[in-house]
Amino acid sequence: MIRVTADGFDAGAEANRFAASHTDVGAMVTFTGLVRSLPNDPILALILECYEELATNELAALREQAISRFGLTDAAIIHRHGRLVPGETIMMVMTLAPHRKAAFEGAQFLMDYLKTDAPFWKQEETATGARWVVTMPKDKDARSRWIG
Amino acid sequence: MIRVTADGFDAGAEANRFAASHTDVGAMVTFTGLVRSLPNDPILALILECYEELATNELAALREQAISRFGLTDAAIIHRHGRLVPGETIMMVMTLAPHRKAAFEGAQFLMDYLKTDAPFWKQEETATGARWVVTMPKDKDARSRWIG
C-alpha cells in the first residue's frame, strides 16, 4: 500500500490494520517520522511540498524493490504533504516478514531511499520566516550502503 | 516502560500513546512479534512460560542500556505470556529518538538481546501435541554483533 496524502492519519490504527492484513507473518516493523520542535530551535510548522504523481510512482517502485530484495510479505508507505505542526506524523513505513531481520532491513532500506529519492521538500516555518530543509550528507551515506 | 503481562494489548494504541509521550523526537521505530501459523505447519496456539520477576528486571536493565548506548529519548517493551492464538501480538519493542538511525539500532539491539536474555520460553501447541521452540543459532549471532 502506497498513500501520498494531504490528510492526517492514525499511525497506530494503520499499523494494526496492516498487521491484521496477513496471516503467517511473525514480524512487523514500523517507522514513524514526527514533526519535531526543539526548545532551542522551535518551529511553528513543517510545510511539505510534493510532486504527487512522481512520489506515488517512485514509492510504489521502491516498495516492490524492498519486497523482492528482503523477501517481505508486504510493505506499506504513507507520506503526508502540506502544513504539519509539531507532534504530527509526517510519514510511516511498515514491513511484514516471517522473521525480524528482513522486517528491520526492509524498513531501513525504504527509509534510506525515501530520504533521497522521494520527491518531497520540507520547509520549516519559524517565528522569523520559512527556511528550506537541506539534505544531510549522512542521508546519502545511509543510502549508499545498499548499493552493490 | 516495561510491561510483562498475561493480558492482550492493542499495539497500535500503545504506539500512539508512546509517540505522544515526548515532544522533540523525530523518529519512532516499533517491532511487533506476532503468533504465526504456517499453512504447511499449522499451530493452534503458542504458550509462553515466563519467570516474571526476572523478566521485569532484565527487560528494565536492557531498556536502560539501549537508551544510554544509542542516545534514545525513550524505549518501551511489552511482552505477553500465557496462551496466544495465531495473529495475536506476542510482544512489542518501541524506541523514540531524534533521528532514525538511533531509533532503528536501539530497536534491533533490544530485540537481539531479548531473544536470548529474556526469560520466556515458547511452546507450540499443534493438533498432535505440544513442542518446545528451540533457540535459533542465528539469534546468538544477532546478539554477538553488539559486543565489543
Place this chain on the structure above:
Amino acid sequence: MKVLYFAWLRERLNRASDEVAPPAEVQTLADLVSWLRSRDEALDYAMADPSIFKLSRDARIVPWDTPLDGAQTVAILPPMTGG
C-alpha cells in the same frame, strides 16, 4: 513540453512550470537542461552545481542522459528532503 520546478528552485524562478518547445538538436534530458539554462539566467544561476539535481521524465526519475523521446513532462528536482 512542460517543465516543472519544485521547492526553492520554484521560488527562485518565481514560477512552478514552463511550457517549452525545444529545437530538434535537444535530444536528452541533459540537453534540455543546457538549453533551458542558456535561455534563462535565473535558472542558469540556480543550477550552478547541476550534480545536486535529479530529473524526472513523465513522472519517473531517470538518468540525465535519458532521451527526451516525446516526453510530455520533465521536472527538475532539487535535493529531496522527505521522510
Place this chain on the structure above:
Amino acid sequence: MKVLYFAWLRERLNRASDEVAPPAEVQTLADLVSWLRSRDEALDYAMADPSIFKLSRDARIVPWDTPLDGAQTVAILPPMTGG
C-alpha cells in the same frame, strides 16, 4: 534456598522448584549446580550440556562463578525463546 526450574527442564524434572540447604563448601552458583546434579540423576542428565543454561540469583541473570552469598532464589534457565 529455593531453586527454580523452567520450561522443558521443569517438565523433565516433574517439578517447578526445590527447597535446598547446600553444605558450606557450595560457594558459587556453579558449585550449586554441581551439587544439585550429584543428588539428582534426572537433573544431571538434563544438564549434560551445561553451557546452554543461564543462571539467575535473586531474579538477576549472573555469571556461573557468582558467589551464592546468601541467595534466596536461584533459577536454572534453559535457552530462552522470547521475543
